[in-house]
Amino acid sequence: MSGGLLLAQxxxxxxxFGEGSDCVVxxxxxxxxxxxxxxxxxxxxxxxxxxxLVVIAVxxxxxxxxxxxxxxxxxxxxxxxxxxxxxxxxxxxSLALFQLLVPVTGLTVTTVEIALxxxxxxxxxxxxxxxLRSVPPDVLEAARGMGYTRGQTLWRVxxxxxxxxxxxxxxxxxVSTIALATVAALVIPYGLGYPIFLALREAxxxxxxxxxxxxxxxxxxADALLVAAQRxxxxxxxxxxxx
Amino acid sequence: xxxxxxxxxxxxxxxxxPGRAEAAVSDLSLTVPAGEICCLVGPSGAGKTTAMxxxxxxxxxxxxxxxxxxxxxxxxxxxxxxxGIGYVIQQVGLFxxxxxxxxxSTVPRLRGWEKGRTRLRVDELLDLVDLPAEDYxxxxxxxxxxxxxxxxxxxRALAADPPxxxxxxxxxxxxxxxxxxxxxxxxxxxxxxxxxxxFVTHDIDEAILLADRIAILREGGVLAQYDTPARILEHPADxxxxxxxxxxxxxxxxxxxxxxxxxxAPLDGAIDLRASGDTTMRDAxxxxxTHGSRSLVVVDSEGQPRGVVTLDALAALAE
Amino acid sequence: MIRKHNRRAAKAAYSVALGVALLLGLxxxxxxxxxxxxxxxxxxxxxxxxxxxxxQLYRQALxxxxxxxxxxENIGSTELIDTALKxxxxxxxxxxxxxxxxxxxxxxxxxxxxxxxxxxxxxxxxRRGQTLLARTPFQDRDVIAVTRATAKRYNLKxxxxxxxxxxxxxxxxxxxxxRWRGQIGRQYGVKGFKFVPLAGISAYQLLDQGDVLxxxxxxTDPPLLGSKYVQxxxxxxxxxxxxxxxxxxxxxVQQYGTRFTSTINKVTRLLTVKxxxxxNKAVIVDQRPAARVADAFLKANGLKKK
Numbered sequence: 001m002s003g004g005l006l007l008a009q010x011x012x013x014x015x016x017f018g019e020g021s022d023c024v025v026x027x028x029x030x031x032x033x034x035x036x037x038x039x040x041x042x043x044x045x046x047x048x049x050x051x052x053l054v055v056i057a058v059x060x061x062x063x064x065x066x067x068x069x070x071x072x073x074x075x076x077x078x079x080x081x082x083x084x085x086x087x088x089x090x091x092x093x094s095l096a097l098f099q100l101l102v103p104v105t106g107l108t109v110t111t112v113e114i115a116l117x118x119x120x121x122x123x124x125x126x127x128x129x130x131x132l133r134s135v136p137p138d139v140l141e142a143a144r145g146m147g148y149t150r151g152q153t154l155w156r157v158x159x160x161x162x163x164x165x166x167x168x169x170x171x172x173x174x175v176s177t178i179a180l181a182t183v184a185a186l187v188i189p190y191g192l193g194y195p196i197f198l199a200l201r202e203a204x205x206x207x208x209x210x211x212x213x214x215x216x217x218x219x220x221x222a223d224a225l226l227v228a229a230q231r232x233x234x235x236x237x238x239x240x241x242x243x
Numbered sequence: 244x245x246x247x248x249x250x251x252x253x254x255x256x257x258x259x260x261p262g263r264a265e266a267a268v269s270d271l272s273l274t275v276p277a278g279e280i281c282c283l284v285g286p287s288g289a290g291k292t293t294a295m296x297x298x299x300x301x302x303x304x305x306x307x308x309x310x311x312x313x314x315x316x317x318x319x320x321x322x323x324x325x326x327g328i329g330y331v332i333q334q335v336g337l338f339x340x341x342x343x344x345x346x347x348s349t350v351p352r353l354r355g356w357e358k359g360r361t362r363l364r365v366d367e368l369l370d371l372v373d374l375p376a377e378d379y380x381x382x383x384x385x386x387x388x389x390x391x392x393x394x395x396x397x398x399r400a401l402a403a404d405p406p407x408x409x410x411x412x413x414x415x416x417x418x419x420x421x422x423x424x425x426x427x428x429x430x431x432x433x434x435x436x437x438x439x440x441x442f443v444t445h446d447i448d449e450a451i452l453l454a455d456r457i458a459i460l461r462e463g464g465v466l467a468q469y470d471t472p473a474r475i476l477e478h479p480a481d482x483x484x485x486x487x488x489x490x491x492x493x494x495x496x497x498x499x500x501x502x503x504x505x506x507x508a509p510l511d512g513a514i515d516l517r518a519s520g521d522t523t524m525r526d527a528x529x530x531x532x533t534h535g536s537r538s539l540v541v542v543d544s545e546g547q548p549r550g551v552v553t554l555d556a557l558a559a560l561a562e
Numbered sequence: 563m564i565r566k567h568n569r570r571a572a573k574a575a576y577s578v579a580l581g582v583a584l585l586l587g588l589x590x591x592x593x594x595x596x597x598x599x600x601x602x603x604x605x606x607x608x609x610x611x612x613x614x615x616x617x618q619l620y621r622q623a624l625x626x627x628x629x630x631x632x633x634x635e636n637i638g639s640t641e642l643i644d645t646a647l648k649x650x651x652x653x654x655x656x657x658x659x660x661x662x663x664x665x666x667x668x669x670x671x672x673x674x675x676x677x678x679x680x681x682x683x684x685x686x687x688x689r690r691g692q693t694l695l696a697r698t699p700f701q702d703r704d705v706i707a708v709t710r711a712t713a714k715r716y717n718l719k720x721x722x723x724x725x726x727x728x729x730x731x732x733x734x735x736x737x738x739x740x741r742w743r744g745q746i747g748r749q750y751g752v753k754g755f756k757f758v759p760l761a762g763i764s765a766y767q768l769l770d771q772g773d774v775l776x777x778x779x780x781x782t783d784p785p786l787l788g789s790k791y792v793q794x795x796x797x798x799x800x801x802x803x804x805x806x807x808x809x810x811x812x813x814x815v816q817q818y819g820t821r822f823t824s825t826i827n828k829v830t831r832l833l834t835v836k837x838x839x840x841x842n843k844a845v846i847v848d849q850r851p852a853a854r855v856a857d858a859f860l861k862a863n864g865l866k867k868k
Contacts, residue, residue, distance in 0.1 A: 001744025006653045012832040015862035017844035017855050024849050034849060098642055101651035141334025145301055145409075146350055146399075147325030160340045182861075185609065194636060201610045202846045203764050236340045239383040 024206070031206040042195055047214055050191040054222075058174055061120030066166075068121075069128035070154075071168045079129065086121035092102055094119075094183040102187070112184040112191075119180055120173040127169025131162025145202040164237050167230040171223055177212075192218075248277040248439045249312030249406035249539055252300065256307035257462065258293055265295045268464030271307070272385050275456070277406075278437040282450035282457045288488070290464030291443045295409050298441060299328045311407055311439075319529040326350050329408035329438065330399030333415045335392045343369070350403040365536035371432060390393040390421040397429070401436065408440045415450070426452055451476070451495055459484055473499050485522050497557065498525035505560075507550025514540045514551065528557050575816035596716040601813040603822075604632035606643055606652030611845045611852065612702060614783060615766075616656040619829050620808060625680065629818070633785040647692065648688040652674055653811040654826075658702060659683050662809070676701070676803040687809060694807040696827045702782040703804035706732065706794045709769050712776075713792035720795040722750040727775060730755035733768045734778035742778070742800075745864040749800050766791070780822040781835060783844030806833070 021032035035043070065086075072079040089097075097115045103113045133160050143153045182193030192215045199207030231238055245381065247403055251274070258268040267290045271519040275281040283291040296302040298309055298395045300316055309316045333538055337346050344365045352363045369376040372394040384392060400408055414422040426449060442449055450457045451472045459467045459475065461483050468480040476496040488495065503520040516539040518527050531539055531554055572854040603624060603797040607617025617635050624631045634652055637643040644666050646652045659676070663669040672678045676697075684694040708718055716727050720738035724730060730752070734742075747753040758774050765777035766785045775793075781804075785791060808826055815823060843858060844850040 012834060012837045012859075013862045014837055014840045015858045017841070017850050017858055018848065020848035020850070025847055027847075095639055095642060098638070099645050102642065102645050102651055106649075107637065107646055108650045110428040134337075136334070136335035136336070138332060138336035139338060140336075141301075141332060142330065142396075143338075145299060145325060145330035145332070145336075147327075147353060148321055152353075157338060157340075161338075163340075181698075185634075185636055186642060188634070189636040197609060197636075198611070204846070204849065234340065236342075236383040236385065239385050 027203070027205055029048045029205050030209055035210055042135050043210055043214070045192060046190075046192050046195050049184075049220070050178070050181055050193075053109070053112060053116060053191050054174065054177045054218075055165060057116035057177050057181070058120055058170070060113070061124055061173065061177075062170065063116045065121050065124035066128055069125050069132060072125075072129055073132045073154075073158075075121075079237065083122070086125055087117075089118040090122040092118075094180065095186060101108065107187050109184075109188065109190060110207070111187050112181075115153045115183075116177055116181060120177060123168075123173050123176075124169045127165045127172075128162060131165025131169075132158050134165060144185055148243070160234075163234050164230065167233075171226050173220045174226060175219045178215060178222060182215065247406060248437050250277045250282075250310075250409055251275040251439055251441065252310045253294070253297075255296075255307045255312070256297060256304060256309060258290070258297060258304045258306075260300065265463045266290075268297065268304075271464060271466055273458055273466060273469045275439055275441060277312075277439050279455035280453050282454035283429075283441060283443045284445065284447055284450045284487075285458060285460035285467075286458060286462070287445065288343060288462055289460035290497060291445075291460050294315070295411060295441050295443050298340045298407070298409055299325045301325075301328060322353075323346040326353055326403065327405050327407075329402075329405045331393075331396050331400045331408065331413045333412040335384075335396040335413075336493075337387075337392055337395060337399070339384050341383075342380065343374075343384070343387070346395060347382070347399045347402050349399060350405075351393065354403055364402060366449055368401055371401070372398045372550055373400075375430065382545050389417055390425060391416065393425060394428070397432070401432075401438075404478055408438045410440060410442045411442060412444055413431060413442075414493075415444070415446075422449075429453065448495070448498075451498060460488060493530070494525055497560070498523045499558065500524045502527055505552055505556060507541055508538075508553060508556070510540070510548055510551055514538055516540060517542050517548075519544070520549070524557055524560070527552060528554075565619075587812065600817060601650070601653055601811055601860070602632055603636060603654060603814060603818075604628055604652045605649075606637055606641070606655035607633075608634040608643055608655075608782045609636040609638055612732040612842055614852035615657065615838075615845060615856055616806060616833075618853050619833075619860065620654065620656065620826060622853075622856055622860055623825055623829045623865050624822075626860065627821070629825075647809065647811070648690070650730060650811065653814055656806045656811050658806055659697060660703065660804040662687070664802075672802045674799060676805055679803045680805065680807060683807070688812070689813055690808050693812050693815060695810060695823055696830045697805040698830050698833040698838075698864040700782060700833050700838045701805040701806075702780050702838070704738075704778055704801040705781050705812075706750065706776050706789045707765075707769070707779045708776045708794065710790060710792055714854060718792065718794060720750075720797055721746065721752065721800070722797045723794065724776065729737060730776065731758055731774040732756070732776045732778065733758040733760055733765050733774040735760050738778050745800055746775065761857050767814075782838045782842055784847050785838055787836075787839045806830075825847055828865055829860070832865075 019025065021031065022034050024034050060099065068078070068082050073080060093117055098111060101111045101114055105114065138155065139157065139161070143157050147156065181191050182196055184191040185193030185197050191210050195207050195211040196215065199211060250444065253271045253273050256268060256271045257266050259266045271294060285291050293302055297304050298311070300321060311328075325491055338349070347365045348361045349369055351364060365380065366376040368380055374391060374394055379391075384395070387395065394471060396413065414425050430453065435452045442453060454472055455471055457468060457475055458469045461467045468475055468484045473496065475484065476488060476499070477491045479488060479492070485492070500523065501520065502518060502522050502524060514536065516530055516534055516536050518530065518539055518541060520541055520543065523547065527539055538551050541550055543549050543550055564836050566646050568733065571801065605621045605624070607613040614635055621631050621633045634646070634827065637646060640661055642653055644653070647655060657666075659679045660672060663672055667683070667686045673682055679851060687693055706721060706724070712718065716723065718724065718727070732755050734757070739757040739759070743757065758768065760803050768774045769777050769791065779786070781793070786793065837859070841855050844855045845852050857866065861868050
């Protein structure tokens, strides 16, 4: 190949690629026709993928941090290393984390999930542990004095009382994961980040509005569901206090 | 271990904490007869709470033994032991996430009672501690006043009908009016249930009011005197006890006695001050001083005068 | 707006990543792909429209020529796609020659001709197991554009003509100012202008509204298709060269030989600036799917059966 420069063989033929609607071409704020054309092919799959990314990440993150918090509650020595680990993970920019993971786990959903799970650990671990530790000493003494075993104290007293703190953690984790999951699009065309980043680059307003709006809506709905779930699980926390 | 009250015996019990020269409880021997209230009193550092917690082994010990109804606490399974002893603490320690009913049924549930039996028991206990079950059953602790919480705490401790109860300054955090009311409630309830109760307090007046016997402990958990309130007030064993019960022990002694015990002087002229026969001598004295009167008319239950008590008669008693 | 020059943030991320990699004892080099009988063809593309189009063109042309091709698009940064390349998550992707040198190989100074830029990059890739195939006729680089009216009024042809413009204002991405203000002053004597950072609005819109007089844009932007704007020449090549050349794993060349390289090169040589602008317009302005645009282009030019 002589230096890579290829002699042009005449100008290429540029075919008619078809035109967008006036609304699209003028890039108006919101083009319903574009949404109609792209809902099934672009937006809906992205939304479902996004929900999946978040649910899986938070579920795995919750199980891991919950287990770690139980261990740290029992053995204090475990707290510092796990906190340090999750804090370090938390501070790594997603792009940098992907740099580390791509050679190992490839350009895959796994890579994204590992990063997202990593970001949930710190908040979920801290909150669960704080929750377990927030149980008043007199309550623990009463439990012991009445003959609760250690396990019974944990499952019947400490964990139920840690639920509000755990939910506080979950709410932050879910909302921030919904936001963070857009970075999945740095690795694969997956989730709402894909149309959002794409539309931002093209300054294509309709797509920004729809995809961005769906992400915000998803965060609001998820948060409302969590609040409702917490209310249902902890009627005592919202019981009217005696004046 | 449930049902009828059991005798609690401390037999030469010593508790040492590792790394501390002085023992927290030293060679403690005392017997709490079944169905009596024993108040453990003493200055802070005298090991009264420690001594109490040895009974349900919240604090473990190596030297000596404690028996409940003849059984060594060390021979019993730890959780079984604790489930068989009612336990009441100052901050109550109600479970915030459980309703009043759930709190009270804690030990019955641990023991696997049937639901129906537990429910009946809860209502019975709420009635006993004077909280209408209909109104209180479903409340959460955050919806109760301090006094109500302690009533629930008491009901919870009584739930599985334990033969013995441990109470660690249960009324210490309440305001004086609520405290006084609950003290009398406790006496009323004890009249009905007759448990063996070890009651820790730093308030000698509370001990005098509640106790069948008082154990006064000094620094290092040494038993200074163990006797009925009257005998302690009349014959303090040593200087420490005398100082501990205070310079007003004469007055305190009067609080143990009622006007009925006195021989009354005949009615003599018009005296405004009146009191019933079950008034304590201390209260009678207080009334006379308050009203600047040297005498007081004792009336019977119909309000008819029975005779007169004079200041001089009370003063003569307290000698 | 097409953006590939996302260098600053990416650079910072890269250094952190490198540090952490050392810390954890994990690195791209530590996890080489197992030796395989044959290296698969996996086309990668970055995450902006021009790259989707290029990725689709190469992918579809290879498929049409009978190759089995994997495809991964929307990879988030130059560093990340290079990591993917080195770890063989992808084995081919289109990159800009200037970016290869300044981002991937961290060169401070760039060669003075397109050919030298290309040759140096190729040499550097070959040291680590990749190579470059032929480069495109078009390049997508920074260019200062003004409206035709402005060009006429001040008689603007090259960057140095901007010196004569009173109250000059230039719009560009925020990092443009730090990177180029000094350069444009030293090389073309353009100084003391007002910089307007772009935020959520296109540079062309600012030009149209008269909010700025000049704007830094990219040579393949669809609005440059017509004659509405004038691009000021950069005779000193201050902005460097940004032709596209496919970076490929050398094993692919060894394995498939000229049947493979000529398929790619045939596509590459069709990519004039007019062609790229037209395809960018179809994707960005008309919101046509990149795959369909690439398909139409390849068919029109006989690289794919109709």
